[in-house]
Amino acid sequence: MLTLVTGAGGFIGRAVVEALARRLGPDERLRLADLTPFDAGGHERSTGDLADPERLDATLAGADRVIHLAALPGGASEAAPAASRRTNLDATLAMIERLAARERPVRLVYASSIAVLGDVLPVAGVDDSTPPRPAMTYGAHKLMAETALADFTRRGRIEGVALRLPGVVARPPGPSGLKSAFMSALFQALRDRQPMTLPVGPDATFWLISADAAADALVHGLDLPRAPDRALTLPALRVRADDLVAAVAARCGAPVDLVAYAPDPTIEVQFGRLPPLATPLADALGFRHDGDLERLVTRALARLEGTSS
Amino acid sequence: MLTLVTGAGGFIGRAVVEALARRLGPDERLRLADLTPFDAGGHERSTGDLADPERLDATLAGADRVIHLAALPGGASEAAPAASRRTNLDATLAMIERLAARERPVRLVYASSIAVLGDVLPVAGVDDSTPPRPAMTYGAHKLMAETALADFTRRGRIEGVALRLPGVVARPPGPSGLKSAFMSALFQALRDRQPMTLPVGPDATFWLISADAAADALVHGLDLPRAPDRALTLPALRVRADDLVAAVAARCGAPVDLVAYAPDPTIEVQFGRLPPLATPLADALGFRHDGDLERLVTRALARLEGTSS
Numbered sequence: 001m002l003t004l005v006t007g008a009g010g011f012i013g014r015a016v017v018e019a020l021a022r023r024l025g026p027d028e029r030l031r032l033a034d035l036t037p038f039d040a041g042g043h044e045r046s047t048g049d050l051a052d053p054e055r056l057d058a059t060l061a062g063a064d065r066v067i068h069l070a071a072l073p074g075g076a077s078e079a080a081p082a083a084s085r086r087t088n089l090d091a092t093l094a095m096i097e098r099l100a101a102r103e104r105p106v107r108l109v110y111a112s113s114i115a116v117l118g119d120v121l122p123v124a125g126v127d128d129s130t131p132p133r134p135a136m137t138y139g140a141h142k143l144m145a146e147t148a149l150a151d152f153t154r155r156g157r158i159e160g161v162a163l164r165l166p167g168v169v170a171r172p173p174g175p176s177g178l179k180s181a182f183m184s185a186l187f188q189a190l191r192d193r194q195p196m197t198l199p200v201g202p203d204a205t206f207w208l209i210s211a212d213a214a215a216d217a218l219v220h221g222l223d224l225p226r227a228p229d230r231a232l233t234l235p236a237l238r239v240r241a242d243d244l245v246a247a248v249a250a251r252c253g254a255p256v257d258l259v260a261y262a263p264d265p266t267i268e269v270q271f272g273r274l275p276p277l278a279t280p281l282a283d284a285l286g287f288r289h290d291g292d293l294e295r296l297v298t299r300a301l302a303r304l305e306g307t308s309s
Numbered sequence: 310m311l312t313l314v315t316g317a318g319g320f321i322g323r324a325v326v327e328a329l330a331r332r333l334g335p336d337e338r339l340r341l342a343d344l345t346p347f348d349a350g351g352h353e354r355s356t357g358d359l360a361d362p363e364r365l366d367a368t369l370a371g372a373d374r375v376i377h378l379a380a381l382p383g384g385a386s387e388a389a390p391a392a393s394r395r396t397n398l399d400a401t402l403a404m405i406e407r408l409a410a411r412e413r414p415v416r417l418v419y420a421s422s423i424a425v426l427g428d429v430l431p432v433a434g435v436d437d438s439t440p441p442r443p444a445m446t447y448g449a450h451k452l453m454a455e456t457a458l459a460d461f462t463r464r465g466r467i468e469g470v471a472l473r474l475p476g477v478v479a480r481p482p483g484p485s486g487l488k489s490a491f492m493s494a495l496f497q498a499l500r501d502r503q504p505m506t507l508p509v510g511p512d513a514t515f516w517l518i519s520a521d522a523a524a525d526a527l528v529h530g531l532d533l534p535r536a537p538d539r540a541l542t543l544p545a546l547r548v549r550a551d552d553l554v555a556a557v558a559a560r561c562g563a564p565v566d567l568v569a570y571a572p573d574p575t576i577e578v579q580f581g582r583l584p585p586l587a588t589p590l591a592d593a594l595g596f597r598h599d600g601d602l603e604r605l606v607t608r609a610l611a612r613l614e615g616t617s618s
Contacts, residue, residue, distance in 0.1 A: 081464070131440040133459075133539060140460035144453040150442075151449035155390070230442060 001028045002062050003222070006050060007069030009038030011171045012111070015215035015303070016067055017043070033059045033070065051091040060098055065107040067218050068095060074115055076177035077138035088141035093148055100157035107159040109221035112146050112231055114166050114207060115139030119269050125276035128233065135270065146231040159227040163287075166207035166236035167271070168214045170300040180271045183208070186245065187300055190254045199264040200241055204272030207236035208244075210299035213290045224285060232282040235289040237296055238274060247297045310337045311371050312531070315359060316378030318347030320480045321420070324524035324612070325376055326352070342368045342379065360400040369407055374416040376527050377404060383424055385486035386447035397450035402457055409466035416468040418530035421455050421540055423475050423516060424448030428578050434585035437542065444579065455540040468536040472596075475516035475545035476580070477523045479609040489580045492517070495554065496609055499563045508573040511551035513581030518545050519608035522599045529596060541591040544598040546605055547583060556606045 003020060007013045013034070020030055021041070032038075033046040048055035050070055060066070070087070077084030092110070099106045117126060118133035134140040149160035167180055170187035182199055183206060189196035198204075209217075217234050241261070249256045263272075279287070290296035312329060316322045322343070329339055330350070341347075342355040357364035359379055369375070379396070386393030401419070408415045426435060427442035443449040458469035476489055479496035491508055492515060498505035507513075518526075526543050550570070558565045572581075588596070599605040 081460075129440055131438055134456065135463065137460055137464070140456050144456050147443065147449050147453050147456070151390075151446050154444070155446070 001025070002031055002064050003028065004031045004033060004059065004063035004066045005069065006033045006059070006066070007071065007111075008032035008040070009034035009036070010069060011176075012165075012168055012211055012214050012218075013069050015211040016069065016218050017041070019212075019215040019219045031059070031063060035070070050095065051086045053094065056091065056094055056098065060095065063106070065109075065222055066095075066099070067109045067111070067222065068092065069111045069218070071111070072138070073177035074113075074136055074138035075179040077141065078136050078179070081137045084137050084141050088138065089144055092145040096145075096148055096152050096158060096160070100152045105157060105159045107161065107222055107227070108149065109218055110145065110149055110160060110162045111218065112142045112162045112164045113139060114164050114233065116143040116146065116164060116231070117233075119273070121273070121275050123275055125278060126233070127278040128281045150230060153227050154229070161221040161224060161227055162231035163217055163221055164231060164233040165214055165217075166209055166234060168211055169208055169296070170304050172304065179267065182267070183271075186259065187248055187304055190245075190248045190252045190258060191301060191304055193252070193254050193258065195258045195260070197260045197262050198241060198245075199262060199267040200272035201261050201263040201268065202240070202242035202245075204241040204263070204268055205274045206239050206241070206244070206272065207274045207277055208239055208296060209234070209236050209289050210296050211303050212299045213288065213296075217287050220287060228281065228285065230281075232285070232287065233277070233279050234282055234287055235279045236277060237289050237293060238277055239293060239296075241272065243293065247293045248301070251294075251297050251301060310334070311340060311373050312337065313340045313342060313368065313372035313375045314378065315342045315368070315375070316380065316420075317341035317349070318343035318345070319378060320485075321474075321477055321520055321523050321527075322378050324520040325378065325527050326350070328521075328524040328528045340368070340372060344379070359404065360395045362403065365400065365403055365407065369404065372415070374418075374531055375404075375408070376418045376420070376531065377401065378420045378527075380420070381447070382486035383422075383445055383447035384488040386450065387445050387488070390446045393446050393450050397447065398453055401454040405454075405457055405461050405467060405469070409461045414466060414468045416470065416531055416536070417458065418527055419454065419458055419469060419471045420527065421451045421471045421473045422448060423473050423542065425452040425455065425473060425540075426542075428582070430582070430584050432584055434587060435542070436587040437590045459539060462536050463538070470530040470533060470536055471540035472526055472530055473540060473542040474523055475518055475543060477520055478517055478605070479613050481613065488576065491576070492580075495568065496557055496613055499554075499557045499561045499567060500610060500613060502561070502563050502567065504567045504569070506569045506571050507550060507554075508571060508576040509550055509581035510570050510572040510577065511549070511554075513550040513572070513577060514583045515548050515550070515553070515581065516545035516583045516586055517548055517553075517605060518543070518598050519605050520612050521608045522597065522605075526596050533594060537590065537594065539590075541594070541596065542586070542588050543591055543596055544588045545586060546598050546602060547586055548602060548605075550581070552602065556602045557610070560603075560606050560610060
């Protein structure tokens with residue numbers, strides 16, 4: 001049994017590889033793919049651009065199931081829509097089509113994003129029947145890939161499981177191409193007792209999970225007995241900015257007044273106005289968020305250990 | 310002012326060309342494109358496959374606005390998904406990207422379809438907030454193109470107007486590649502006083518407009534002062550099968566018992582279980598269906614004149 005993870009060198013990818021490695025059976029192998037070289041920890045490694053057909057074929061060869069994380073992030077996609085099309089749409093469609101040509105349908109867990117939902121969300125709350133209306137090119141391409149995956153799954157050619165990830169914290173410092181990077185920067189700043197300014201107000205609301213919870217969800221996607229008939233929005237904790245600041249500060253023993261608020265209306269609309277979230281479909285299939293804010297913060301800070309700002 | 314119509318040789322295309330030609334100003338020209346040669350009635354003609362980049366460029370050259378009807382229909386797409394991807398997805402994305410490269414945003418009216426909505430519709434009714442869940446490859450590709458069009462429109466690179474067409478009657482006899490061809494065949498049979506069997510029950514419900522109403526809607530899409538921020542489901546008459554049979558029979562002076570009912574569950578689920586439809590967004594923008602069943606039937610039969618079964 002060979003499990004392929006694309007984007008395996010990234011922040012979520014590394015957590016997925018850890019989760020998979022913990023339960024690896026004697027006849028099971030991992031193949032870890034990413035654009036650039038990374039430490040594959042003794043697992044098989046595939047380095048290169050999946051938009052290159054030869055690289056894609058070599059990466060997929062013999063894989064029995066796939067977690068597809070590789071993507072150009074939201075901010076970078078908005079700045080370069082053609083690059084987003086190549087990586088986030090064309091390469092994903094090519095992967096689906098290659099796998100669909102196999103005799104037996106392959107389980108493909110696809111990391112989609114709440115970016116498919118857009119930024120005009122019902123104030124009363126989002127649930128599984130909220131129509132997606134992407135407000136960024138990243139979300140548009142993710143939605144197009146979700147649509148193709150659902151169609152190949154309907155045709156019985158693949159077992160697609162599209163999971164819409166909420167904000168995942170806390171990423172390591174450095175350029176990520178994410179417009180929502182400030183959420184992770186908050187954890188870094190309070191850990192290092194450095195002042196920081198959030199581009200949202202104290203009453204901003206986020207949907208968050210830890211990288212560990214995201215990894216558990218993606219691995220759970222491999223285990224589902226049947227592919228669901230539509231993309232699943234994953235459960236997430238809905239957290240106010242000031243509550244998040246207080247929880248992270250308390251855990252780090254840092255004063256909350258290190259954090260200032262200077263709301264940027266564009267950022268706030270895109271990332272800081274998340275209404276209540278109900279995810280009955282994902283809940284019923286056993287997907288879980290971190291449980292409570294304290295656990296989320298503890299896990300997020302643990303992932304930051306060993307990194308420096 | 311050069312207006313391009315793709316799929317201009319088809320059933321809806323011909324009605325669009327008539328509607329445009331009626332109001333053509335002195336400095337206005339039409340370019341009519343289709344896959345195979347057809348009578349362009351003195352207008353400029355472009356023949357060939359828009360999936361061919363050179364043909365696409367030649368067809369788009371100098372066009373100030375576009376109505377894009379060319380498509381592989383639903384039944385043919387389901388039988389040949391790769392051909393649907395080429396025509397319904399790739400060629401449409403290429404058209405959007407070519408037009409988006411222009412200095413000024415071009416108005417592109419895109420003929421989408423209620424097939425994007427799928428076949429698991431809320432019994433209480435469909436409205437503008439019903440999430441699309443295509444149940445055929447045709448609908449999946451139309452939805453992907455809608456998503457791309459909305460994103461380029463949001464970016465200000467194009468003025469996209471995606472209009473979801475309901476069932477359009479009455480097409481001329483002959484192979485159409487449409488799984489819903491029985492709706493048009495009903496008109497032909499009663500006009501010719503021939504017996505026919507519908508693959509749905511008398512209580513089946515359809516959403517219908519005439520080709521004239523469809524053409525009016527597409528031309529109205531050119532005239533909208535601003536591109537809407539999402540795809541629009543067009544208003545349609547919701548009609549029961551037995552009411553439609555009675556209206557067509559009365560208009561033709563034919564007995565209703567020429568029509569038998571032999572429901573095919575697959576067909577009935579896909580085309581014959583349409584719940585109440587509300588289209589407030591399109592209504593507010595001035596889109597209209599035929600008004601009443603009698604008018605729909607009169608117009609549909611008029612389009613059949615000059616054809617034979």
